[in-house]
Amino acid sequence: MKKIMFSFAIFGALCSVLCAQDSNSQDDIKYLAFMRTPEDVFNQHHPETINVAGFNEITRHFADLPNSKVKPGIGFIFSYLKTDIDTVQVDLKRFLSLSLKTNTPVLVKLDGEQWWQNRPDLWNWWDPELPGYDPNNRNNVEWRWWEPEYAIKIAWRNWGRQLRVLPPPNLMSPAYRNACHEAMDQLMPIVLDWYKALPDDKKYLFIGLNLGWESSIGMNAYYYPNGNDLIDVPEIDDVHKPYIHDDVLSRGYVQIGYASVKTAGIRTSGDINESDIVKVSQMHVEDLCKRAYDFGFPREKIFSHGVGNPKGEKLYDVALNKYSCPGWSTYDRPDMPESNIGINRCLDISDANQWAATEWLLLAPHEKALWKTAFEKTLSYRNCKYLCVFNWELIRKSPEVIEAAREVIKENAIK
Known part of the structure; x- marks a missing residue:
């Protein structure tokens, strides 16, 4: 009898272990993540701001829920050319250690x-009065025609409001590509070593590595006529011209992209076309994803980030490559993913086994039923691995949205 009881005890313990492992099987898990706005709470210039309080602000809303196949998570953006790389390394180490400490899945x-x-x-x-001055740096920024003399000094971006930004990089400049590679090579070991060291029942804490950011030319850094002359004019006097989605080349502004297209060897004269912009943007993203894949990240943990818009234009294809799973910004009716022309066209030809709504927001009132439906529809559509709400700070004071997320997680509880 003692032997039988002992056997049952071993069997029960084994079942508990297997069930625990199965409940966190990475193949079955989906993630409902929230991106923290850079420099709101987490500030990559100051590593001490990446702390447990910043995690708990989000996780406390889900702490009482049962273990689920849909897990809440936190994302953060590490802009490796924005801050010195030593500081970014500290940021990243803190972020990952807090993931394990708080048992929170993270998107890097x-x-x-x-x-x-x-x-x-x-x-x-x-500007010889500023650090880094070198006239040859014209080759590392975008141009408004085919020669370096047309290099731009300034650009504009509209993420809710227009702001001035630096000239966008020539995506194919060897110096720029080397800078990206060198920074990635210092950050990727931190992530991969952390992931490999996780126990099997904690591997789910790594949602993935997200590369690119709505990668394109002229969308998130556009240029006005005579823009270089405006660099010394007060920003308050800047022109404000609406963005034109239907103009797939210049978006209604001055055409740029000549530096990237020429350096890539795609074209050296004449007018740029849509395929040129798509091809050079895709080369950029594929290079980043290949870098991570060759470094040792499994494909199912690498996610690209392509543009999303209502027209389903060719630029969606930028997210497709053989080293990553595709991801897109998803602002256009995320409650109806079946109507997204670009995502569905790309998923029809992608050989990846999953995809991500890697920048997601429902542009609708903060009503629980609307958001719950949108969360469910996105996560259940064509093997979506995760959605990442951009940003937590936009919904943190909305109990309706938070409750919608809670209900989705609760209703996917592991029995």
Whole structure:
């Protein structure tokens, strides 16, 4: 009898272990993540701001829920050309250690495209009074025609409001590509070593590595006529011209992209076309994803980030490559993913086994039923692995949205 009881005890313990492992099987898990706005609470210039309080502000809303196949998570963007790389390394280590400490899945987004203030040695071609000045840096920024003399000094971005930004990089400049590679090579070991060291029943804490950021030319950094002349004019006097989605080349502004297209060897004269912009943007994203894949990240943990808009234009294809799973910004009716022309066209031809709504927001009133439906529809559509709400700070004071997320997680509880 003792042997039988002992056998049952072993069997029961084994079942408990297997059930625990199965409940966190990475293949079955989906994530409902929230991106923290850079420099709101978490500030990559100051690693001490990446702390447990910033995690708990989000996780406390879900702490009482049962173990679920839909897990809440936190994302953060590490812009590796915006801050010195030593500081970014500290930021990343703190972020990952807090994931394990608080048992919170995390999405690591690496950006070298939208913000690159810390590298004037790449972009400052015009001001000898500023650090990094070198006239040859014209080759590292975008142009408004085919020669370096048309290099731009300034650009504009509209993420809710218009702001001035640095000239966008020539995505194919060897110096720029090397800068991205060198920074990634210092950050990727931190993530991969952390992931490999996680116990099997904690591997689910790594949602993935997100590369690119709505990668494109002229969408998130556009240029006005005579823009270089405006650099010394007060920003308050800047022109404000609406963005034109239907103009797939210049978006209603001055056409740029000549530096990237020429450096890539795609074209050296004439007019740029839509395919040129798509091809060079895709080369950029594929290079980043290949870098991570060759470094040792499994494909199912690498997610690209392509543009999303109502027209389903060719630019969606930028997210497709053989090294990553595709991801897109999803603002256009995320409650009806079946109507998204671009995502569905790309998923029809993608050989990846999953995708992500890697920048997601429902542009609708904060009503629980609306948001719950949108969360459910996105996560259940064509093997979506995760959605990441951009940003937590937009919904943190909305009990209706938070309760919608809670209900989705609760209703997917593991029995």
